[in-house]
Amino acid sequence: MASRRRTTRGWSYQQTQLVVRYFFIIVAAICAFFPIYWVVISSLLNTHSAADIVPHFWPDWEWSNYTRAWNLAPWLQFFMNSIFIATCTVVLAVLTSLLAGYAFGTMKFPGRTILFLLVLGLIMIPGEATLIPSYLIVSTLGWIDTYQAQIIPYAVSISGIFLIRQFFLSLPPSLWEAAQLDGCSRFGFLWRIAAPLARPAIAVVALQTFIGSWNAFLWPYLVTSSDAHRPIEVGLQAFMSGEGGTDPTGLAAAATFTTIPVLIVFLLAQRQFIEGISAGSTKG
Template sequence: MSATRLSGSRQKRASGWWSAQLRRGTRYLVIIIATLIAVFPIYYMLVTSLLTTHDAYDVVPHILPDWEWSNYVRAWNMAPWLQYFGNSLFVALCTIVLATLTSLLAAYAFGTMKFPGRHVLFMLLLGIIMVPSEATLIPSYLLISTFHWINSYQAQIIPFGVSISGIFLLRQFFLALPPSLWEAAQLDGCSRLGYLWRVAAPLARPALAVIALQIFIGSWNAFLWPYLVTSTDAFRPVEVGLRAFVADEGNDPTGLAAAVAFTTLPVLVVFLIAQKQFIEGISAGSTKG
């Protein structure tokens, strides 16, 4: 009888071990497939940037490159990239400062201060996310034109000076702060703004890093709006500069792929540097203590 029980116990342990291995293997398989799906477009872009022009137009895709490094030299010489990089960096940094500041102030008010209609106003603010950006292009363009900001830096900065997702993330962070911090700050003579700058904002650094990274990526990758409001190389960002490889007489796929490769590099570098803060900020904003 005891031998039968022992045998059954061993079978259960063996079955449990195989079930755990199966679940673990399934997770790894899903992760590998998702990684390949995410990485393959980047890999194919790099391969295309190193193909000959003849091979780039082949019907059958090429998995291995031809190592035509001259494509990068040609792509770099086709446009004033230093000017474009400087414009994109300036616009991105100014947008980060403005949007982070407005997000911090608005989220602090919604998260820590009680005033009539707070929840209604916050819901209306979140409702803006539901409005497609294309629906506001014409009104925004007319406003920018009224202010005589066409072909300027402020036309690319001011319309993106508020981040709704940033307000939401910081509000969640401020809601998680214990009230005892504000009570202790009051005993030390802190005002509302003093508490924000000395206590709340330093504690919200991970969330602020996430917002800054999101704004940087969004600003760097912006194309449609800068394309509409800029007309000279003096103010055009890198994404608009990529239009140099698209012409009426034909496109330059290898040159375009090479240009996309070196214009995407700054975003990858910034993300790799800030990935730790990004993960910490997402975790801090998604939990409420």
């Protein structure tokens, strides 16, 4: 009888834990998705509803906002610019993170730990502190209003180097020893064995770099002066610099259809993202 009571109480405690856990998950999900919901709702309001002090939680289904927003700026050009810049940045960031992470994680050389700590310490420097020096360098090189000014400064990802290094630290040394017996060089081991095994970590670096490049605003805003090289985020300025002031519904509509590519990429790569984060944190 006593054992039955303990089982009943234990099951009740487990149910309580489950309910509390799902409650916090639901609350976190609502907090995360509410801004997206608010932007979508705002994009479908009419001008009068958007100006109301009382918030509207249900749209007016003003689909003309999307037509007006699309016709206000050369979005095809902005999309192509953002895709090209983000793709090039991802390729370079993945390549540099893979090479540096491989060197720090598998190769032994004098000063390796100190050099890695110096590289890791760059994360502590705010990006705003490097804006003026970076702008002067780009201006000296004649890169103002070019693609390379938006790609090269982000070609190295410190967090990507750290993540891939952590993954390579988890590889057993016997793997490299076996490859040596087969006559495999360092680069051969990297491209044939280590890199394929590090695909989850590489996917995380690629996804983070893509999202960061796609959402970049301040630096592209400083180094571009024409629509020929401006990315999407800078193009959104068209709704806030007109003579009539900010167009909230048009801005919300533009923000909605410019966010869709990032959401699609994240949904397609979420499994690799979770696997890469888990793999990169297995060993310090």
